[in-house]
Amino acid sequence: MRDELPQGRQGRRRARTREALLASAAELFAAQGVEATAVAQIAEGADVGYGSFYNHFRGLEDIAEVLLVRSVQQILGVTAGIMAEVNDPRLLPCVGARVILRSFLRDAVVRWMLERPYLLVDTFQTQAAPFMERFETPGIESGALKPAAGHETWIRTLPWLLLSELHCAVVDSEGDPVAHEESFATICLRLLGVDDADVEVLLAESLTLVDAQLHERASATPSRGSSDVG
Incomplete structure (x- = not known):
C-alpha cells in the first residue's frame, strides 16, 4: 500500500499538469492562433517548467x-x-x-x-x-x-x-x-x-x-x- 499511494499521488499530479497545459494551450490558440503560440508560452500559462510540456506532448x-x-x-x-x-x-x-x-x-x-x-x-x-x-x-x-x-x-x-x-x-x-x-x-x-x-x-x-x-x-x-x- 505504501508503494501505491505515491504512485497515485504522482498520477493525479501528472493529470493536473496535463489538464493545465491543455487549458493554457486552448486559451492561447483561441487568442492568437496555433502558429503564433510557442511551447514556452503554454508552459508559462500552465505555471510549469518548459520541459514539463514534453513529458506530456511531443x-x-x-x-x-x-x-x-x-x-x-x-x-x-x-x-x-x-x-x-x-x-x-x-x-x-x-x-x-x-x-x-x-x-x-x-x-x-x-x-x-x-x-x-x-x-x-x-x-x-x-x-x-x-x-x-x-x-x-x-x-x-x-x-x-x-x-x-x-x-x-x-x-x-x-x-x-x-x-x-x-x-x-x-x-x-x-x-x-x-x-x-x-x-x-x-x-x-x-x-x-x-x-x-x-x-x-x-x-x-x-x-x-x-x-x-x-x-x-x-x-x-x-x-x-x-x-x-x-
Whole structure:
C-alpha cells in the first residue's frame, strides 16, 4: 500500500499538469492562433517548467490534436442531445452539419489543421464513425436514410465533404455562415437518399433546434477557449 499511494499521488499530479497545459494551450490558440503560440508560452500559462510540456506532448501538433478530439467529442455530444428530443432520423445530418460548422469555423485548432487535412480528417473520422453507426443505423434500417454507396462508404466520405465545406467557408470570410451550414447539410441529405422535396422543411426545423440548444448552452456556460460550441 505504501508503494501505491505515491504512485497515485504522482498520477493525479501528472493529470493536473496535463489538464493545465491543455487549458493554457486552448486559451492561447483561441487568442492568437496555433502558429503564433510557442511551447514556452503554454508552459508559462500552465505555471510549469518548459520541459514539463514534453513529458506530456511531443509538440504543438500533438497538443492541438488532443484539443481537436475534445472539440469533436463535444460536438457529437451536443448533436446527440438535440437528436434525443426528436424522432425523425433525417434531421441528424442537418443538426450535425449546423453544430459542426458553427463550432469548427470558430475553432483556432481546426483552422490551423485545414493546412493538415489528413490529420483533421483522420481525427474527425475516428471520433465520428462510432457515433454515425449508432445514430444513423436505425434510420437506415427504417428506410428513412438510404446512403447511396452504403453506410461504410458514407462514413468514410463525410469527413472529406466537411473539409471541403470548411475550406469554402474560410475562404468566403465575408459570406453567410448559415449558407455554408445549409450547403453541407443539403449535400449530406442527398447522399443519404432524402427526397429533395423534404430538404427545405428539414433545414428549417434543424435551424430552430440548433439555435435553441446552442443559445441555452451559451447562457449556461460562458465560452472558454477554442473547443466551445455555440
